[in-house]
Amino acid sequence: MKDIYLDNAASTKPDSKLIERVSACMDKHYGNPSAMHKSGYQAKMFLDEQRERMAKVLGGVRFDEIIFTSGGTESDNLAILGVARANAKNGKHIIVSKIEHHAVLGPCHKLEKEGFEVTYLSVDKYGLINVEDIKKALRQDTILVSVMYANNEIGTVQPISEIAKIIEEHNKKIKINNLKTIFHTDACQAAGYLDLDIKKLGVDMLTLNGSKVYGPKGVGILYVKSGIKLESLMYGGGQENGIRPGTENLAGVAGLAEALEYADSNREKESARIKKLSDKLTEGILKIPKTFLNGHPEKRLPNNVNITILDIEGEALLLHLDEKGVFISTGSACTSRSLEPSHVILATGLPYEAAHGSMRFTLGRETTEEEIDYVLEVLPKIVEDLRKISPIRVNF
């Protein structure tokens, strides 16, 4: 059997049509979009066409509200650091959830060292934020709220438009300095499955990247509502309105536009197909004793199955599955090389020992029912063998 790739929350496989488009673009649009000759002009036109395509996927925003970046990490950094530093004179308070990606938490930790104050909101056992907690945390000097659309580890989907409404109400009441609290969401994991209409979501800023939507890696966007002040993280040529200098990644951007359009037009059909497979996988794994699902039972990404299997080491299970050609993840790919348990799983209240046995299976466009059947065939035996030699016993 060919390899079974169930790690689509870490990275997705672009299809051959997309790869062809990207390489055709590298061939055709080699001119620098900032150059004054025809080749440069054509490249600039092409770049703006890609911006238009993405603006449509976001529900018809202005095309100059889209900033191209090198991926989700840069977009998140630019959103958090950029807004904080440009608006510091209005206030120095920021609100985020405890289960944000490190690309959001890292900049927050940096800002704390620069004199900002960050409130880290707790989540419930399903990884869900309580919107009332946001209401309570908002202050006169809150300049930014950042809550991810869907979590990359447990798949929980947050009530983004409800949070937006609370922030809007709060903004009506603020008196000092015409301060507005800005609302950012990291939508990297949501892009393939959830609505990205900016107006419906009610957000001011939104992060997307190519690697999670079957596009190229190393390319992303930050949507920034016009009027929002943002300080650049880099200095150089004046590209992207001076916010993000550097010669634009034309091929990457074209690939991302293609990927987002595809995701947008196939969202419902693909979500329904993949949910059936996820349900089958979940039900199958939960038949193994001492297992439970992490994340919300319904408010979750249709392709995410995160399950804790007690009394084993997640890493050992991962390696045994790897041997059988099945690729999964423990925690998030970025942290799983360290053996620290995931901050997301811990935030849902699981004890340390149980967090170690949480496994993430993320299905993708190429996942088939045969593959799921195969996993369900080999997994129980591996768990049984590992439990025989495991010194860990967790009582729940």
Ligand SMILES: *Cc1c(COP(=O)(O)O)cnc(C)c1O
């Ligand atoms: C992958 C991911 C990122 C980081 O994106 P890169 O393109 O790898 O820099 C940020 N946030 C979330 C939710 C992600 O899943």
